Amino acid sequence: MSHPSGHGAAADGADDRRPGPGSEAPTQVGPYRLLRRLGAGGMGTVYLGVNPAGGQVAVKLIRPDLARLAEFRARLKQEADNARRVARFCTAAVLDVDINAEQPYLITEFVDGPTLAEAVAGRGPLSSAELHQLAVSMTTALMAIHRAGIVHRDLKPSNILLSRLGPKVIDFGIARALDTATRLDLDRYGADHQMGTPAFMAPEQARGEPVTSAADVFAWGGVLIYAGTGRYPFGGGSTPGLLFRTVNEPPALDGFEDSLRPLVEEAMRKVAADRPRAEELYARLLDLRADEPAAVPQPPLSLSEVTALIRPLITNPRGARPGPAADPLTP
CATH class of the missing domain: 1.10.510.10 (Transferase(Phosphotransferase) domain 1)
Incomplete structure (x- = not known):
């Protein structure tokens, strides 16, 4: 499941606002107050919630019909464990999980941004x-x-x-x-x-x-x-x-x-x-640059262009300044 409008669409191209199998949207789960629905997926629904300190969190609730199955409670615990193993900078951090609640839930940080x-x-x-x-x-x-x-x-x-x-x-x-x-x-x-x-x-x-x-x-x-x-x-x-x-x-x-x-x-x-x-x-x-056009093959240098490039190497190999007569490329 995902979290749109700050925590994503349930399935790409699908309507994530469809009603879930439950009768009424809950307003409280554990110590977390639920403000509004963010999206839904195969396992349940995600809500924007508030923790006891007043901070915003994302609350993922398992569907009531699936919550009756021990396998899905175990899947929720596995999801939390997997997410906690990943470095926090690249994912929404897991803050809490309760697989024994009447409707199991997973709490993550709320990321305020679109998918x-x-x-x-x-x-x-x-x-x-x-x-x-x-x-x-x-x-x-x-x-x-x-x-x-x-x-x-x-x-x-x-x-x-x-x-x-x-x-x-x-x-x-x-x-x-x-x-x-x-x-x-x-x-x-x-x-x-x-x-x-x-x-x-x-x-x-x-x-x-x-x-x-x-x-x-x-x-x-x-x-x-x-x-x-x-x-x-x-x-x-x-x-x-x-x-x-x-x-x-x-x-x-x-x-x-x-x-x-x-x-x-x-x-x-x-x-x-x-x-x-x-x-x-x-x-x-790391070797790519988005602002550079693809390389375009260049025509070969002419004799005069090659001469201009190598003249300093021949006429001034050690920093001395030779006179005109010492320049072997002078016609």
Whole structure:
């Protein structure tokens, strides 16, 4: 789940304001007063809340029907644990969690800023400089997430908050710790075996195969395509058709930033082992400049231009000033 208008859209392109399965919106959970609904997702609803000291927080409530299942309470605890393992600079910090409450909840810091999905929908694709900044910030976040031993598995525009201090990656609801590789028995939840958002899934996710940090790198490329063009990397339409294109076709890069195109193409290779790691992406991003046009081949220098360049080296090799007669290039 995500948090729009300061804590994101539940699913890219979906209406996150739809009513939840509960009858009335709650006004209090634990010691937290709820002010308004921010968004909803598969596991529940996110509210803007106030803690006992008067500070704003984001409150994630599990859906009442799911709260009856011990597995989903455990998932909420796992989400909190995963988020706490990640460096705080790149995500919304977890402040509190209660999986034993009548309606379990997770409390995080409230990030006052739109999601990337909202920003692109509201004002169009990012500029070249903004796109480079986003690329570096997302790569930095992925390095921190992977360093913590976590695979996010659902990196998408609605899970990236544009705070005043830079982008933050949120929503570790389906993230998986690298040290707990056991596959969830999703049939028990009545859910599809493909976990993630189809528009940004890696091919191995689309095929229902085990995923690694390489899936996050693939999604990184897809998010940049969306941010730079306003379009999904493999178009829209039905989920089966979308996943087929993800597995079998290259992403649509028409109109995308030329300087970032090679990195995105490498990040979105079909075979996970062929993709660069986040650290490799970061190192290569440091060598790019958003304000420089692509290099244009220059014509070879003429004889007179070469002469002008090397004349000082021949006529003044040690700083002395030779007379005209000593200049071998003088006609």
